[in-house]
Amino acid sequence: MENVTQLPRINEKAPDFDARTTHGQKKLKDYEGKWLILFSHPADFTPVCSTEFMGFARLYDSFQKINTELLGLSIDSVFAHIAWVRSIKEKFNVDIKFPIIEDLSMTIAKSYGMIHPGASDTSAVRTTFIIDPKGIMRAMVYYPMSNGRSIDEIYRLVQALQESQSSGYATPEGWRPGEACIIPPPKTTQEADDRMKSEYKVTDWYFSQSK
Secondary structure: OOOOOOOOOOOOEOOOOEEEEEOEEEEHHHHOOOEEEEEEOOOOOOHHHHHHHHHHHHOHHHHHHOOEEEEEEEOOOHHHHHHHHHHHHHHHOOOOOOOEEEOOOOHHHHHOOOEOOOOOOOOEOEEEEEEOOOOEEEEEEEEOOOOOOOHHHHHHHHHHHHHHHHHOOEOOOOOOOOOOOEEOOOOOHHHHHHHHOOOOEEEEOOEEEOO
8 A cells, every 4th residue: 555645734844854955954953933935836946936035035024023933845856945045046136035945755744745647757746835833734825836826925824824813803704904804793692682682783683803
């Protein structure tokens, strides 16, 4: 029987790593106390990946302001990463300020479920993992190789996760900071009766929003 690797799961500890990067050796533990976006790309010197890296670079300072670090990964060597970062700077005048993991052995890619044989046996699909300051996996987003991610949406998602973690509220579709959140629904008939008389913005007993 084929040995199946346990993939990471939301609300559980993210897989540990100790990796060589363009900024030196990096461990998951290095990011304790900060949110971390770990994202993979199929290969260096590819056009779609280049647009994504420039998108992350565009919002780098914004991510920093919300206590969030960026960490890229591909199967390429650190030397290829360095050459690619220099090329992006030369051709597009964009600085890539965050590190990129070298994963020639595919150890990290496999532990995070980044390798999908139906797409490629040796390239990581476009995966995005959002890990909280305690090293807990909070979100995972997978994209095919052919289509680039929306970095604006990833930024929005981090803000939504931070809001839910701090307030205990859920967030509706397209939520942005400052907008109303969703109050968890009542769990008993008495709580439902009380909810209808609460100070929340109540549409019905199961649907209430903060003011």
